[in-house]
Amino acid sequence: MTIDKSWIREHRTSPKFFEGLKNFMEIARKHVDSEDKVHCPCVKCVNMYRRLLSTVYAHIYDRGFLKSYTIWIYHGEKHFVSDLGYNSTPINIPTSNEMFDVIDDVMAEQNTNEENTDDEGRELLRVAFPKSKIPTSHYKAKKKLRKIGLGYESIHACKYDCALFWKENDSMQNCTICNESIWVDTTTKGTRVPQKVLRYFPLTPRLRRMYSSRFTAKDMFWQNTGRSTNGMMYHPVDGKSWQEFDKRYPEFAKEPRNVRLGLAVDHFNPFGNFNNNYSIWPVILTTYNTPPWICMKESSFMLTLLILGPRSPAKDIDVYLRPLVDELKMLWVEGVQMRDAYTNTVFNMCAMLLWNINDFPACSSLFGWSGQGYLACPTCNEDTSSIYVTNKMSYVGHRRFLNINHSWRESLLFDGYLRQDRVLEDSNVNESVLNTALMNDKSKDKKEARIDLKNMGIRPDQWPKEKVKKMKKHNKEENKKKETLPHASYSFKPIDRQHFCQFIKGVTLPDGFG
Known part of the structure; x- marks a missing residue:
């Protein structure tokens, strides 16, 4: 029975294409695998991927049918070849784009013996490409690859x-x-x-x-x-x-x-x-x-x-x-x-x-330079400016890169000294600053950071504060102490966070920059 394939060259919106697609799906339904998947002949999948029938239908309808796929070898159609010495056995001759998928199918059906698998693969290549000189063994194939500079x-x-x-x-x-x-094993005989x-x-x-x-x-x-x-x-x-x-x-x-x-x-x-x-x-x-x-x-x-x-x-x-x-x-x-x-x-x-x-x-x-510790910077080497704070290293002293007349160089608010600065040690500074301003879970402004400020004797308005709260328990009044962190001037209040997020939501960026 001859299958009408002229519809694959019609426009996807034409009635003939739609009718031909329905007939093709009926044929494909008979050749699904154990997972109810079949090769997808759309112009992007080109029979290299197996998809569910509904996905195959959607792909062909949206993208079109692969026009070079005229012999439906992945969907039950046989192709007889008489000049390869296999007159009595029908074989499928795939196009070059489909060769990888055919090899995968053949390999999956073989046992795990490497030599047998290689033999089957080479035999398949020799049948598919009779005019090509396919190496007769795995060793010869590797040797030929090495000659053209693809070895190791x-x-x-x-x-x-x-x-x-x-x-x-x-x-x-x-x-x-x-x-x-x-x-x-030094006692092994033969190949060690x-x-x-x-x-x-x-x-x-x-x-x-x-x-x-x-x-x-x-x-x-x-x-x-x-x-x-x-x-x-x-x-x-x-x-x-x-x-x-x-x-x-x-x-x-x-x-x-x-x-x-x-x-x-x-x-x-x-x-x-x-x-x-x-x-x-x-x-x-x-x-x-x-x-x-x-x-x-x-x-x-x-x-x-x-x-x-x-x-x-x-x-x-x-x-x-x-x-x-x-x-x-x-x-x-x-x-x-x-x-x-x-x-x-x-x-x-x-x-x-x-x-x-x-x-x-x-x-x-x-x-060979340690990326941790007091001298972690490979550029500054022994001149790395660093101090140890709560449970981690902090790399400081970056105010020296500011303009000589910058007001921050004379500020004592950073670490109590002139012309020094303390910076975030996180590699992604932009992300750290944003998280700290938003006061979210990834903020660097935590209790440990406030304790570091107290230990360094700077910014007393940001030190942790103890708040006493009176509570009644069993008809007795008890004072419960709770440590709070004063709101920092560099962080958002709830209403500020809401306004900032609304602004970011309305920003339009080029594709790939979001």
Whole structure:
């Protein structure tokens, strides 16, 4: 029976499209899975996601039907192919956009044996793409990926993060510092399991691939031609740090194809709350040669190191950064010969690291500077101005950054001294100030803060006050003491909070800034 599919090219509001959609839903109803879901062929899902029938109906009605989906292989239609040597068995030939979903379906039906699963997947690819040269084994597939620069290097590490078994320590069987064995079990015969393994993805092959394509090579030249001309900053190339670097190293800046990199590192637990005894530290680089709409895309991020282990390396992370640091030094001092596919020329490419992008705890681990205690500021170092207040550290002395004639510099209300200031120690100052003004649950103006003012001998009008209240209990009068906090001039009263919230509610902001 021939199915009429001409309706998929009609407008969604036409009666023919509506009638064809109802017929399609009747067909789809017969091919739902155990969860009553079926592949959604709308123009956005493109059969990559399974949805409930009601959702599929709504998607197709609102978005339209995928016009390239002319053979309904996910909804019961068979396609017979006679030139692949499988004349007696109908097979489904998916489009390239649907290949990932087909592989997922096939893998889900196989057992958990990795080799058998790989064999089934490769067989499926060979049938689907008969003219392609699919590797015959998992090992050959990895080998081919490594040849084009998509592989990684496994480097064994000491159990206690002392050193890497790499370069001069490559042949070592025990750590030169703690004498711990490289292997989990030294008595195992055959393949032995290492204590820890660092995955290192070399940077140079990736940069070479970027210059091997005339499209990406053109983007790598953008920082030289796309600079701002109106004084506004749209890209790091328009910033002072970039320009100061160019003045300090004119030889590097002379070649616009030299690469500027940014490094980001942080850790996370892949098991969430289910397992606290595991840590992953990805080290990621991105290139700032490309336009702003490319350099910050996820596809432009380059994973260079993957540090795995039962615990965080913390201050010993420098041990694992050594392969990347050595390669960056080589790219800075010597460079590598690179072919530019856009201009069809060969040049010596150098690279440098512009800056790091980290939160404060990760920055402390990366630089080996403690992010806690009296000397936590990595900029001020030993000149950090700090005091210990109730149950926490407070970083003070910031009035010295005010104008020399500012009245606050001569005020004794802050900590009893001249030309000093006390500031909030919270990293998000704006949020802390707002919460304190609103006097909500996240306010910094709590009882402990008022006690700190009393201990420092400043602002006596804000000290906690004892209020005595007479109460009758069992026909006897008792005095009950209650400690209250005087209302601060910097916080809102209830009517003020109401007016402020009404004002914020009426503010209209651009999309994405709310």
